[in-house]
Amino acid sequence: MAEDQLMTYAVGEQMNLMALLKNVTVRVAKNGKQYLDLTFEDRSGEITGKFWDASEADVERYQAGRVVRLTGKRETYQGSPQVKIVSLRLANADEPHEPGDFMIHAPMKTAEMEEELNQVIFEITNQVWNRIVRSLIAKHRDEFFSFPAAKRNHHAFEGGLAYHTLSILKLAHSVTSQYPNLNAPLLYAGAILHDLGKVTELSGPVSTQYTAQGNLIGHISLVDGEIVAACQELKLDVNSEDVVLLRHMVLAHHGLLEYGSPVRPRLLEAEVLHQLDELDASIMMMTNALDKTTPGNFGERLFAMDGRSFYRPSEGLTGKVDPEK
Known part of the structure; x- marks a missing residue:
């Protein structure tokens, strides 16, 4: 039973x-x-x-x-x-x-996620980016580690926002290891802040809804405003190249104007962040659908994946060839 x-x-x-x-x-x-x-x-x-x-x-x-x-x-x-x-x-x-x-939770505990995040923040050696990241994470710490990353589709569970961010940071570590010409501190700072506006855009982990600010402004513009406010509080020059580059990372991370980004990526690191964000979200959506799918069948159609459905291979595949045939 x-x-x-x-x-x-x-x-x-x-x-x-x-x-x-x-x-x-x-x-x-x-x-x-x-x-x-x-x-x-x-x-x-x-x-x-x-x-x-x-x-x-x-x-x-x-x-x-x-x-x-x-x-x-x-x-x-x-x-x-x-x-x-x-x-x-x-x-x-x-x-x-x-x-x-009854709520689905991130597969990591809050303390574990916080420890991993803090380790990466130490790797942000640019002091301007480091101070902004530390300030905003401290300001929104409770919401960041408890909110989902979306109302539905990807990482739509308690702690999903932090878990999604850490997933991108792990991917970013691999990419910067493969491509040492990337500005790793900029990529890490952008990854940590890219979805932070969702703590204002969404109502919380229980019966998640979009807030009025979320519907009328959106998380991309919200976190950009937070970066500007943090600069004013920390007495940092908002017009400095360091700040402009970090703001661009956030503003461009959806990749296309029709997907909500005010600008398209014009930095190498911004394009990489967009691709890593897409990769992590897509894998989570496909995994969720395949978890509900019986082996040997196609799962549900995913609107966010151009309406495609994905096949879950039959269990017990060995790849072995019968030598007698």
């Missing part, structure tokens, strides 16, 4: 478990009746489901961040896991009901 976790149930199996409502969206069906588009979460992963014919009381009752008792049937819709909801109710007081107990 499957354990009481979302992603341990097989397709067609009856589900009965506690889960967190990660996202809730009120929608209207073709028949004019409203329904709830739900995303359930626990430590094993996420699964979506639709609560049909939702009343106003249901809308008030089932809000993101609340724990529920879910019964239903595991299904697949367009290659993605889905639950056909049979019944739903809020958790009772004598049942597990703390949201944090």
